[in-house]
Amino acid sequence: MKPSIPKGTRDFSPGEMLKRNYIFDTIRGVYQRYGYEEIETPSMENLSMLEGKYGEEGDKLLFRILNSGDPFEKYRLAHLEIKNSDVTEKGLRYDLTVPFARYVVMHQNEITFPFKRYQIQPVWRADRPQKGRYREFYQCDADVIGSISLLNEVELIRMIGDVFDALKIDVSIKLNNRKILSGIAEVIGERDKIIDITVAIDKLDKIGLDKVNEELKMKGLSETAIQQLQPIIKLSGSNENKMESLRQVLKNSETGLKGIAEMESILNMLQISQKVKDNIELDITLARGLNYYTGAIIEVKVNDKRSSFTSSICGGGRYDDLTGIFGLPNVSGVGISFGADRIYDVLEEVKGFPDFSGISTKILFVNFGEEEARFCLQLLDRIREDGIHAELYPDAAKMKKQMSYADAKKIPFVALIGTEEMKNNEITVKNMSSGEQSKVTMDELLHLLK
RNA sequence: GUGAUUGUAGCUCAGCCGGUUAGAGCGCUAGAUUGUGGAUCUAGAGGUCGUGGGUUCGAGCCCCAUCUUUCACCCCA
Numbered sequence: 001m002k003p004s005i006p007k008g009t010r011d012f013s014p015g016e017m018l019k020r021n022y023i024f025d026t027i028r029g030v031y032q033r034y035g036y037e038e039i040e041t042p043s044m045e046n047l048s049m050l051e052g053k054y055g056e057e058g059d060k061l062l063f064r065i066l067n068s069g070d071p072f073e074k075y076r077l078a079h080l081e082i083k084n085s086d087v088t089e090k091g092l093r094y095d096l097t098v099p100f101a102r103y104v105v106m107h108q109n110e111i112t113f114p115f116k117r118y119q120i121q122p123v124w125r126a127d128r129p130q131k132g133r134y135r136e137f138y139q140c141d142a143d144v145i146g147s148i149s150l151l152n153e154v155e156l157i158r159m160i161g162d163v164f165d166a167l168k169i170d171v172s173i174k175l176n177n178r179k180i181l182s183g184i185a186e187v188i189g190e191r192d193k194i195i196d197i198t199v200a201i202d203k204l205d206k207i208g209l210d211k212v213n214e215e216l217k218m219k220g221l222s223e224t225a226i227q228q229l230q231p232i233i234k235l236s237g238s239n240e241n242k243m244e245s246l247r248q249v250l251k252n253s254e255t256g257l258k259g260i261a262e263m264e265s266i267l268n269m270l271q272i273s274q275k276v277k278d279n280i281e282l283d284i285t286l287a288r289g290l291n292y293y294t295g296a297i298i299e300v301k302v303n304d305k306r307s308s309f310t311s312s313i314c315g316g317g318r319y320d321d322l323t324g325i326f327g328l329p330n331v332s333g334v335g336i337s338f339g340a341d342r343i344y345d346v347l348e349e350v351k352g353f354p355d356f357s358g359i360s361t362k363i364l365f366v367n368f369g370e371e372e373a374r375f376c377l378q379l380l381d382r383i384r385e386d387g388i389h390a391e392l393y394p395d396a397a398k399m400k401k402q403m404s405y406a407d408a409k410k411i412p413f414v415a416l417i418g419t420e421e422m423k424n425n426e427i428t429v430k431n432m433s434s435g436e437q438s439k440v441t442m443d444e445l446l447h448l449l450k
Numbered sequence: 451g452u453g454a455u456u457g458u459a460g461c462u463c464a465g466c467c468g469g470u471u472a473g474a475g476c477g478c479u480a481g482a483u484u485g486u487g488g489a490u491c492u493a494g495a496g497g498u499c500g501u502g503g504g505u506u507c508g509a510g511c512c513c514c515a516u517c518u519u520u521c522a523c524c525c526c527a
Contacts (some may be wrong), residue, residue, distance in 0.1 A: 004500095024489070057525055060451080095527090123527085126453085130521055137527065199525090312527070339527030368485080403487035419486065432487070 008127070008135025019347070023167070023340050024120055027140045030162045031118040034155060036142050039117050041099040043124075051091075053098045053292075053325070054415060061125045063092040084353045092124035096141040097292075097322070097335065104145055105326040113146030120340075132311055132342045143335030145323075150262060153296045153318065155267040156336045158299055159316055161276035163338065168352055170303040171313070173276060174283040177263050178293050178317070180246060181284075183256015187249060188228040190221055198287030201233055205285070205310075209233065223271070232284060239267060239282040246284070262295060279303075293317035298336060306350045313342045313411075325406040360389065362449050363413040363429075364406045367393040375422050379415075388449050406432060413449065 005011065010021060028038075050062055064084070071087040074080075093099050096119045101403050104111065120140045127133055142159065144152040157173060164171045185194040195220040200212050207215075212233065216226050232249060235242050243260060248258030263282065271277050295318030302309045316336030323331045345441040347353050363383065365376040376392050383390045393402045406414050416428040427445050440448065 008525050049471080053507085055525095061525085125524075125526080128524095129519085139527065315527070337527070342527060366486085400483090401487095405487090407487045414486085415486070420485095428485095430486075432489085443514075 006135070008129035009135075009207040010136075010329065012133065015039075015356075018359060019353050020340065020344060022353065022356070023343055023347070024138075024140065026166045027338055027340070028118070028120065028285070030159050031140075031142050032093040033162075034142075034159055036116045036118040039100075039103065039119055040121060041093070041096070041103055041119070043092055043122070045093050045099055045102070047089055047091045048324075049083075049326075050094055050098065052092055057301050058094060061127055062094055063124045063126050064088040065090040065092065076341070092347050093300065094125060095123050096121060096139050096155075097143070097319075099188055100141070100143060100145075100335075101322045101333075102326055104331070105323050105328045108328060111146075114144050114152075115146055116142070116144050118142040124150065132309065132339075132345055134341055138340040140338040140340055140437045141335055142337075143333050145333035146331055148332045150265050151269070152334045153266050153298075156316060156334065157266070157270060157280070157298060158276060160275050160298070161273065162277070162335060163314075164300070165275055167343065169313075169343070169346060169350070171279060171300050172303045173280050174286045174299045174301065175263065175266070175280060176257040176283055176286040176299075178295055178297060179255050179259025179262065180250070181259075181261055181287065183250040183253035184232055184284075186253045186255060190225050193219060193221060197229070198285075201229075202287040204233060235284050239280070242282050242284070255293065259295075266296060290320055292319040294320040296334065300348050304346075304350050307346050308349065309342065309346050310337070311342070313346060314338045357410060361391050361409060361411045362388050363390045363415055363445075364402070364409075364411045365390070365392040365400065365401045365415045365417060367396045368416075368418050369396045372419070373418050374391075376415075379417070379442065383446065383449070385449075386446055388446070415445070 031038075041318070044065060047062075047064065051059055054061075065088060067087055067089060072082060073085060075082045100117065100119065104115065120138065122136050122138050124136050127135060129135060142156065145157070147430065157175075160171075160173055173205040181198050182191075182194060185191050185197055190197065197216065200215040200219065203215070204212050213226055216229070217223075231245065244262060247257070247260055250260065267280065270280055281371055283299075286297055290371060293407050298315060299312045300314035301312055314336060316334070318332065318334040320332045321329060322333050323329070346408070367373050373392060373396070380390050380392055393405060403414065412429045412432055414432060416430065418428075421428055421439070424439075425435075426439045426441060428437060429445060429448065
């Protein structure tokens with residue numbers, strides 16, 4: 001039997017877990033500092049909670065769980081045609097936002113609004129794996145639900161700034177607003193094609209202006225509409241300049257102007273923050289996750305030349321009425337989500353992880369036999385009391401093997417306790433990097449290890 | 451879903467035009483060293499060549515299918 005793991009999944013070895021936890025701890029720390037509270041939801045949801053929430057494309061990428069037992073049996077015996085809904089009623093969660101919406105509706109009586117929650121858990125998508133894309137990956141979400149104040153947007157963006165500041169990743173935070181996009185579609189008379197328009201414009205960096213226009217034409221936009229779009233696509237300059245141009249274009253769209261007002265308000269409040277104010281960019285081509293966003297849209301891209309990542313490592317936005325589909329209307333939410341797995345890959349590329357050598361075992365006790373090992377146990381208790389990471393080799397194996405173990409685990413000190421040391425109540429300690437060796441008391445050892 | 455790409459020892463990879471017994475480095479085990487790791491030297495173990503089928507006198511190499519790896523598109527974190 002050759003061992004294997006499913007496509008698009010990965011094992012995480014001790015060295016990788018140190019790095020992953022560094023990312024999770026950093027994000028968790030920022031979330032807590034801003035007053036967000038943690039929740040968890042089950043890895044599986046009822047399919048009725050998931051289906052239809054992520055668009056047609058999303059439904060195809062849902063992992064469905066086969067009902068237990070032999071769900072096909074009765075249909076086979078009766079020679080009936082089998083439908084998906086007959087044999088599967090649960091699925092793995094696709095993101096953390098929809099389960100959160102379900103949670104809010106189910107727990108609305110216990111929740112004090114506005115509710116600020118964070119959630120760090122894996123999600124699953126039956127995607128074809130490729131660079132920065134896995135079938136199982138972690139999302140780190142923070143959302144505020146039950147408040148329409150733009151201060152929430154500002155706070156979340158500052159949190160993004162704090163996280164990447166702590167991780168020492170240079171990023172640019174792109175900002176857009178769904179209402180501005182709606183206004184644009186409205187003004188050029190193609191209100192229904194808003195998704196097609198934004199998806200096409202989103203590709204500007206990648207495929208260039210000509211190809212974008214080609215795609216717009218293919219999607220059925222009129223020639224005049226495409227012409228009207230040109231100044232918007234080519235929008236450039238400072239955030240203020242862009243906003244001024246947009247105000248001209250959208251002067252007849254109530255929705256569009258509302259979007260601009262929101263954007264202006266958010267940008268103004270962000271000027272107070274030294275950390276993020278220079279990294280914020282109004283980007284009209286930003287169009288992800290349009291399925292439920294209704295106001296601000298946020299996306300973060302790496303700004304480091306050493307990184308080959310062009311896709312986003314963090315995203316978010318406002319969604320009015322997300323809980324409406326679960327029977328709780330008029331509750332507005334806004335949230336962000338960090339893609340921990342992509343951040344990991346970026347940090348790997350830019351060599352941005354700190355040194356973790358301080359976390360591992362500080363001292364290994366060599367095992368010379370049953371009696372000696374028993375003696376070591378009390379010493380270990382004393383050492384661990386002081387919070388020092390210490391271990392005893394489990395077998396009375398050859399010295400060479402035990403020393404090699406310490407070497408491989410990069411343990412800086414080895415303690416040798418034989419009959420001689422037991423009798424004199426002393427510890428022979430060896431410094432593995434210098435090779436020096438000396439006899440010390442417990443107090444001296446504790447001092448040495450600190 | 452579309453188009454490429456990959457798979458040979460625990461790991462990284464050679465393997466000619468299809469030809470006899472499939473190799474290297476690292477790692478592992480043992481020894482040189484009876485209470486001392488890294489360096490060096492010696493010896494040893496370790497393979498259904500991803501899997502299934504086919505072509506051939508003969509397949510790691512050619513053909514088909516399938517799984518897997520990586521990448522681009524679609525879409526997305």
